[in-house]
Structures are given as structure tokens and as C-alpha cells.
Amino acid sequence: MRKFLASCTILAVSLIGSAAMADQPVRIALLVKSLGNGFFEAANRGAQQAAKELGNVEIIYTGPTSTTAEGQIEIINALIAQKVDAIAISANDPNAVVPALKKAMQRGITVISWDSGVAPEGRQMHLSPSSNALIGQTIIKLAADELPEGGEVAVLSATSTSTNQNVWIGEMNKVKGNYPNIKVVTTVYGDDLADKSYRETQGLLQTYPDLKAIIAPTSVGIVAAAQAVSDAGKIGKVNVTGLGLPSEMAGAVESGASKSFAIWNPVDLGYSAAYLAYELAAKKAQATPGGKIPMGRMGTATLDQNREAAMAEPFKYDKSNIAEFKSVF
Amino acid sequence: MSATETSPGRVIPDRLTGPAARVLRSWETLLVAVAVAIFTFNSFASPYFLDPWNLSDATFNFTEKAMIALAMALLVIAGEIDLSVGAIVALASTAMGYALQFGADTPLLVAIGLGVGLTCGAVNGLLVTRMGLPSIVVTIGTMSLFRGIAYIVLGDTAFNGYPESFAWFGQGYVAWVFSFELVLFAGLAALYAIVLHLTNFGRRLYAIGNNPTAAAFSGIRVERTRMALFLLTGLMSGIASICLTSRLGSTRPSIGTGMELEAITMVVLGGVAITGGSGSILGVVLAALIMGLVTFGLGLLNVPGIVMSIFVGGLLIAVIALPKLFLGGSRWRRSPSR
Numbered sequence: 001m002r003k004f005l006a007s008c009t010i011l012a013v014s015l016i017g018s019a020a021m022a023d024q025p026v027r028i029a030l031l032v033k034s035l036g037n038g039f040f041e042a043a044n045r046g047a048q049q050a051a052k053e054l055g056n057v058e059i060i061y062t063g064p065t066s067t068t069a070e071g072q073i074e075i076i077n078a079l080i081a082q083k084v085d086a087i088a089i090s091a092n093d094p095n096a097v098v099p100a101l102k103k104a105m106q107r108g109i110t111v112i113s114w115d116s117g118v119a120p121e122g123r124q125m126h127l128s129p130s131s132n133a134l135i136g137q138t139i140i141k142l143a144a145d146e147l148p149e150g151g152e153v154a155v156l157s158a159t160s161t162s163t164n165q166n167v168w169i170g171e172m173n174k175v176k177g178n179y180p181n182i183k184v185v186t187t188v189y190g191d192d193l194a195d196k197s198y199r200e201t202q203g204l205l206q207t208y209p210d211l212k213a214i215i216a217p218t219s220v221g222i223v224a225a226a227q228a229v230s231d232a233g234k235i236g237k238v239n240v241t242g243l244g245l246p247s248e249m250a251g252a253v254e255s256g257a258s259k260s261f262a263i264w265n266p267v268d269l270g271y272s273a274a275y276l277a278y279e280l281a282a283k284k285a286q287a288t289p290g291g292k293i294p295m296g297r298m299g300t301a302t303l304d305q306n307r308e309a310a311m312a313e314p315f316k317y318d319k320s321n322i323a324e325f326k327s328v329f
Numbered sequence: 330m331s332a333t334e335t336s337p338g339r340v341i342p343d344r345l346t347g348p349a350a351r352v353l354r355s356w357e358t359l360l361v362a363v364a365v366a367i368f369t370f371n372s373f374a375s376p377y378f379l380d381p382w383n384l385s386d387a388t389f390n391f392t393e394k395a396m397i398a399l400a401m402a403l404l405v406i407a408g409e410i411d412l413s414v415g416a417i418v419a420l421a422s423t424a425m426g427y428a429l430q431f432g433a434d435t436p437l438l439v440a441i442g443l444g445v446g447l448t449c450g451a452v453n454g455l456l457v458t459r460m461g462l463p464s465i466v467v468t469i470g471t472m473s474l475f476r477g478i479a480y481i482v483l484g485d486t487a488f489n490g491y492p493e494s495f496a497w498f499g500q501g502y503v504a505w506v507f508s509f510e511l512v513l514f515a516g517l518a519a520l521y522a523i524v525l526h527l528t529n530f531g532r533r534l535y536a537i538g539n540n541p542t543a544a545a546f547s548g549i550r551v552e553r554t555r556m557a558l559f560l561l562t563g564l565m566s567g568i569a570s571i572c573l574t575s576r577l578g579s580t581r582p583s584i585g586t587g588m589e590l591e592a593i594t595m596v597v598l599g600g601v602a603i604t605g606g607s608g609s610i611l612g613v614v615l616a617a618l619i620m621g622l623v624t625f626g627l628g629l630l631n632v633p634g635i636v637m638s639i640f641v642g643g644l645l646i647a648v649i650a651l652p653k654l655f656l657g658g659s660r661w662r663r664s665p666s667r
Contacts, residue, residue: 035633065634068586069577074390078628081383082375095489096577099500 025058028277029079031089032063039329043270050274069096076100086110086277091118098122110281114273124287129264131310136171138262138313142241143213146259150181151212154204158192158218168217190221197224216242226252250326265315272298272311356600360615371626385506387625392510393569395617398595399521400565402613404558408538408605412468414566416475418585421445421570423479426488426580435494442571450563454556479582489579499576510572522610538605
């Protein structure tokens with residue numbers, strides 16, 4: 001009888017023990033470049049949404065005061081000490097944080113990078129906000145969607161040697177055939193300078209009087225182009241679109257100089273990063289080249305050879321949502 | 330009448346307090362009390378605090394800055410200051426990274442780190458001693474100069490790919506949880522304590538800090554001593570740069586930003602008079618420990634960095650001001666020159 005009672009007690013204790021284990025939330029640290037940055041605050045909101053959806057997930061939103069690798073390493077050490085389940089980092093330096101993150105992985109912590117990546121040996125996977133192909137497809141779609149009749153479109157780029165812009169325009173040209181009514185007439189270079197971009201836009205307006213849209217895949221160029229269009233009194237005739245920041249583009253969207261533009265959505269990015277970190281930490285998925293990991297409402301991340309994945313096409317901002325995001329970033 | 334006369338044979342004390350009271354009321358005792366309080370608080374506040382490996386990781390929060398603080402303490406005691414130490418760390422790291430591109434091996438990298446530190450210290454020292462410029466002005470200038478060079482060389486790029494053997498300085502362990510950096514810091518602290526408290530050189534620093542003119546008239550070579558101190562601070566910045574670069578395995582021009590203020594905070598919190606003339610190495614070591622315990626303890630509670638800076642600032646003011654407010658300025662003494 002005594003033995004029976006004893007084994008009952010042991011059973012009960014072990015049951016309580018395992019129940020307590022199951023109640024332990026999965027703790028995911030969202031480690032950002034620095035605190036007090038609207039972009040990352042928005043990413044945190046997304047991560048909290050993911051936590052609510054997944055249930056039993058605790059998000060630790062943290063980051064240094066200044067954007068230094070040393071500051072992030074101190075925090076990584078503190079996170080390792082707390083035995084968090086996962087670290088999702090937007091790194092200030094792709095290499096300097098590697099030794100600290102390696103240590104975290106050795107101690108069984110899931111490590112992923114998002115937004116600003118870490119060298120492959122320091123993380124299990126990286127989530128980019130978008131891919132070059134998706135950006136190229138988006139910028140021409142933004143222009144075409146506003147032009148059902150078709151028409152002439154020009155590109156205002158940064159410098160002729162900027163890698164990013166050249167790749168994006170290249171990707172755009174690949175899908176140009178899908179929009180037979182859209183005629184891309186020229187590409188001009190504003191060198192990412194506000195005044196030069198403004199003058200190049202004025203030139204475009206004079207050279208191509210029938211121009212219907214300007215695509216500027218640069219946050220400096222798009223603002224200057226919108227200003228030039230509005231100063232020339234061509235609002236409603238020429239639509240400025242491309243990649244820009246909501247805080248800088250709010251005026252142009254409100255005046256109508258730009259009907260819509262795109263950039264990554266930090267809320268979605270934080271949501272996806274937290275979701276992926278959870279899937280990996282809970283051992284529901286593995287970060288292997290070619291692997292597919294679910295990320296809730298954002299679909300599925302497919303990893304490439306470097307264990308990198310693109311989240312989605314850039315997010316479209318227009319009159320319906322600009323007010324909400326202009327104070328974010 | 331006879332009552333007011335001093336009776337023969339009674340010993341007239343040459344101090345107002347006995348030796349035991351002096352130890353109890355010293356600045357270092359206050360710091361020990363603060364350290365114990367923070368240690369106890371952290372142990373209760375976070376279940377992860379009392380773990381040898383976690384505490385070992387925590388030491389990296391302060392070792393490099395504290396190495397610089399040792400030399401900075403000597404400089405401040407002698408009435409000078411060096412605000413360029415963080416920039417020296419950056420320049421030394423950049424020079425090591427540059428040499429790495431030409432295939433420099435670990436011994437050469439270390440030599441370059443130390444050499445650049447010494448050279449920068451010499452620039453500061455010469456400007457102060459030969460030109461007679463105030464050190465705060467000179468080092469504000471060289472702070473921008475040294476870091477500016479690092480930015481010109483690197484721009485927004487980085488040097489990395491340091492050899493495995495070089496990684497040992499910042500990531501290696503001498504025994505169990507004792508990292509190379511911690512052991513090096515302990516050794517250096519002992520050395521500095523001996524130099525400051527037990528040698529003629531150390532005594533001269535207090536004399537210079539209290540009154541450089543009187544020190545010069547009593548035969549101390551003031552300028553030569555100051556020059557030595559700037560060289561020493563440069564050298565320590567070089568050592569800190571080697572440790573930090575090795576720990577990060579990468580050099581960016583922003584490396585070591587703000588180190589000068591953290592080192593000076595340790596010095597001031599450690600009881601060294603910012604006006605010169607008093608202070609002890611023990612105090613600085615305790616202050617470094619306190620800063621490390623506070624930042625790590627708050628980190629474990631996931632307190633944001635901004636709040637952490639407020640806390641460190643508040644601690645500094647509290648530790649310095651409260652004894653004066655509540656006990657009167659004369660009772661809690663900073664260490665007198667010994």
C-alpha cells in the first residue's frame with residue numbers, strides 16, 4: 001500500500017511537472033538594431049500579432065540604444081543567460097555578432113536573422129523582406145494598375161551604377177511583356193540626389209508630353225519626382241510610383257501626385273520573423289536548403305541554398321493606409 | 330582653571346577617527362556595499378543570475394572598458410583626461426584590419442594594435458606637454474581625428490576574417506569560466522594598484538594632481554610624468570582594441586563608440602576626484618564590477634537599453650551625491666592620497 005501511494009505520488013508529481021513544462025511559453029527575442037525606431041516598433045507589433053495567433057508565445061522586444069554590434073552582443077549574452085527559446089535578430093554588423101550567436105546556437109537556442117542579415121554560419125535562416133524579382137514585378141504592376149488604357153512610362157533611377165536599382169529594373173524588364181499596353185520609353189538617373197532627380201523629372205515631362213507615369217525605385221527619387229510633377233501642375237496626368245517611405249510620401253499621396261507606391265511592411269516582417277522563429281524553436285520545421293516553413297497569414301517561406309527566404313512582394317501604400325503608416329517609418 | 334589644562338601623559342590624537350572607522354567610512358566600503366546590494370538584488374530578481382557561465386559572459390560587458398579605466402584613473406588623479414580612448418580603439422582596430430588584408434599573422438596584428446595605441450597616446454601627450462594645451466581640448470580634437478581616419482579607411486565597409494589564433498584574446502578561456510580578458514584585467518589591475526599605491530611614480534601623480542606647480546618645485550618632472558601617462562592610456566586602449574576586435578572578429582569604424590564616457594564613469598564612480606589628486610585602483614575595479622553587474626542584471630530582466638542608461642546615470646549621481654546629502658561632506662571621504 002505504501003509503495004502504491006509512493007508511486008502514485010511520483011506519478012502525480014511527474015504529471016504536474018510535465019504540465020508545468022507545457023505551460024512554459026516559447027520565449028522569442030526580437031532583437032533589433034536600436035530601440036526608438038518606428039520601423040522596429042512596427043515590427044514588434046507584428047511579432048505580437050504572431051504571438052497572439054500562435055498562443056503560448058512570449059515576445060521579448062529588445063535592442064541597444066545605439067546601432068552598434070557591441071551593444072547587440074551584450075544583449076545576446078543576456079538572452080543566452082535567460083535560456084530564451086529563439087533569437088530573431090536584425091543585425092548591426094553581419095559578422096561581429098556571429099561568435100555570440102554561434103554560442104547561442106550551441107546552447108540550443110534557435111537563431112534567425114531578418115531585415116538586416118547575419119553571415120550564414122551565425123544563423124539558421126535569414127528572412128529578407130522581399131526579393132529582387134518580386135520588387136521588379138511590383139514596380140511595373142503599380143504603374144500598370146493605374147493605367148488600364150496603357151501609355152508611356154519612364155523610369156527615374158538612382159545612379160547608373162547602383163546595383164540594387166539596376167537589378168530591379170532588369171527584373172522589371174523581364175516581365176514587361178505581361179503589360180503590352182505599357183511602353184517604357186526611357187531610364188534617367190537622378191543619382192539619389194534630390195535636386196538632380198527633380199531636374200531629371202522636369203526633363204522627362206518636357207521630352208515626353210504624353211507621359212502617363214514615372215517609376216522611381218528609389219526613396220530619394222520618388223519624392224523629388226512627385227514634387228516636380230506637382231510643381232509642373234501635372235497632378236492627375238502623370239502618376240509617380242515606385243519605392244518610397246510612407247513618412248516622406250504622405251504629402252504626395254494626399255495631393256494625388258502619387259496614387260500608390262510600395263515598400264516592405266514592417267508589421268508583416270516582424271510577424272513573419274516571429275512565426276518562423278516559433279516554427280523552428282518548437283521543432284515543427286527545420287531550416288534546410290530548399291525547406292518550406294509556414295509563416296501564418298504571410299504564406300510559406302522557401303529557403304534557398306544559403307538558407308535565405310523572401311517574405312513577399314513589397315506592400316502597397318495608397319490613400320487607404322498612408323495615414324496609418326506615415327508616423328511609423 | 331586647572332580643568333581646562335591638558336593633563337600630562339594624555340595622548341592627543343592626530344586624527345579624529347580611529348583606523349577601523351576610517352575603513353568603514355571609506356569610499357571603497359560604500360562601493361562594496363553597493364556591489365553586494367546589486368548582487369543580492371539580481372540573484373532574487375532573475376533565476377538565471379547565479380550561474381557561473383552567465384556571470385562569466387557578463388564580465389565581457391566591462392573588461393575592455395575597465396582596462397582603459399585603469400589608465401584613465403591615473404591620468405585623472407594627475408589632473409588630466411583623455412577623451413580620445415574610444416577613437417584610439419577604433420583606429421588601432423582599423424590598422425589591424427588593414428594589415429590583415431596584407432596577410433599579417435597574429436603576433437604582427439598584436440604588435441600593430443599596441444603600436445597604434447602607443448602612437449596615438451604619444452600624439453596626445455606631445456600636444457599636451459610640448460604645446461601646453463589643456464588635455465580636454467586636445468583629446469576632443471584627436472577623438473574626431475582618430476575616428477575620422479578609421480571612417481576614411483573603412484567607409485561603410487568592414488574588415489573581417491581574423492585568424493583563429495587571434496580570436497583567443499577575446500573569446501578564449503584560461504581556466505573553467507575565467508576568460509582570458511578577465512584574467513588579463515585582474516593582472517593589470519594588480520599591476521596598476523602596485524604602481525599607484527606602492528611606488529614613487531604613483532605618489533608623484535597625487536602630488537601633480539593636487540598642485541602641479543608645487544610638484545614641479547619639489548623636483549618632480551611634471552611634463553615627463555604626464556607624457557608617460559598619455560602613452561600608458563594609449564597602450565591600454567591598444568590592448569582593449571585587440572581584445573574587442575578579437576571578440577567581435579570584425580572591424581567597423583563605429584567600433585568602441587562611447588567607450589571614453591563609460592571608462593570615465595567607472596573612474597568617477599570609483600571615487601577618483603575628477604579635479605585630480607585623489608582616488609584608488611580598488612575603487613575603480615569595484616566601480617567596473619558594479620557597472621557590469623548592473624548592466625547584466627538589467628539585461629536579464631530585458632530592461633531596454635535607454636532605461637539602462639538612465640539607471641546607470643542615476644546610480645552615478647546617487648552614489649556620489651547621497652553620502653554628501655545625508656552624512657555631510659566630511660564623513661564619507663574619498664580615498665586620500667596614500
